[in-house]
Amino acid sequence: MPNKQRSAFTLIEVLIAIVLLGIILPALYETVLLLRNSNTHLFEHLEKAKKVTQATDTLYLDLLSSDGNISIKKDDFSRVCIENTKNSLYALSVAKVCWVVLKSENTLLRIEGYDYHLPLQGEEKVEVNAVMTQVELFDVYYKKDKILVLLQQKAKDPITFMIQGIEKPKKKKKKKKTLKPKKRPIVPPLENNSTRPPTPSSPPPALT
Numbered sequence: 001m002p003n004k005q006r007s008a009f010t011l012i013e014v015l016i017a018i019v020l021l022g023i024i025l026p027a028l029y030e031t032v033l034l035l036r037n038s039n040t041h042l043f044e045h046l047e048k049a050k051k052v053t054q055a056t057d058t059l060y061l062d063l064l065s066s067d068g069n070i071s072i073k074k075d076d077f078s079r080v081c082i083e084n085t086k087n088s089l090y091a092l093s094v095a096k097v098c099w100v101v102l103k104s105e106n107t108l109l110r111i112e113g114y115d116y117h118l119p120l121q122g123e124e125k126v127e128v129n130a131v132m133t134q135v136e137l138f139d140v141y142y143k144k145d146k147i148l149v150l151l152q153q154k155a156k157d158p159i160t161f162m163i164q165g166i167e168k169p170k171k172k173k174k175k176k177k178t179l180k181p182k183k184r185p186i187v188p189p190l191e192n193n194s195t196r197p198p199t200p201s202s203p204p205p206a207l208t
Contacts, residue, residue, distance in 0.1 A: 055131040056151065056159055058110065061087040062097050063147055068168045070147070072140050077101050079118065080140045088112065090127055099131075099138075106135040106154075142168075 009017075062085050063070070069083040081098040088095040090112060098111045098118060111118075113126035120126065137152040145167045152158040 052132060052153070052156075052159070055108070055110075056161070058087070058089070058131075059099060059149065059151075060161060060163065062099075063149070063163050063166065066166060068166050070140075070142055070166075070168075072142060077103060078138050081118070089129075101135050101138050105133045108132050108135045108138060142166075144168075 062082055065087040066082045066085040071081045071083070073079050073081075077100055079098055079100040081096070083096055084094050085097050086094060087097075092112070092114070095112050096115060100109045100111060100118070101107070102109060108131045110129045110131050111120075111126050112129075113124065116124040116126055132153060134154040135151070136154050137150055137158065139150040141148040145165055147163045147166055148160070149162070150158060150160050
């Protein structure tokens, strides 16, 4: 007898396929969801790492492009002020840049402007950028021509770098004014204007 060709699946085969799909699809969905969450966390981590890298690069260029006039203070908040730097994010020819760590969430700020003072006054125009939060360590050491920077976020590896060749501006010595001796006026010799007759050398002859 000739073999008869099957034209369709049997009901049992369809039911078996449905059961298998019901088992495979949830596991496949969980795998896709896990991969998606993993990619999201990886993207966020890369974005944070990118921001940290940009921040350290900006700080590096701020210091490298300075004239050496750098002040470091640690009072209510750590701050490093670069009085004159050519590295401007806002197309300034020369800018004053301060890096400040605020107490709220230990936020690291970058403040750029012209000649301003901290704390800021109401009329001073500056650009403020929040660089990173949860900063546990921000120290800058400046000795001779070397600058050492230490930066660390919470639960992150510390970042350190050193810059050489940034000399502190030499203080101009005030020239002592030498007092020149006063010239005494030359007094001309006194002329003999006496009207008295000259004293005779011999007495006059006696009258008889």
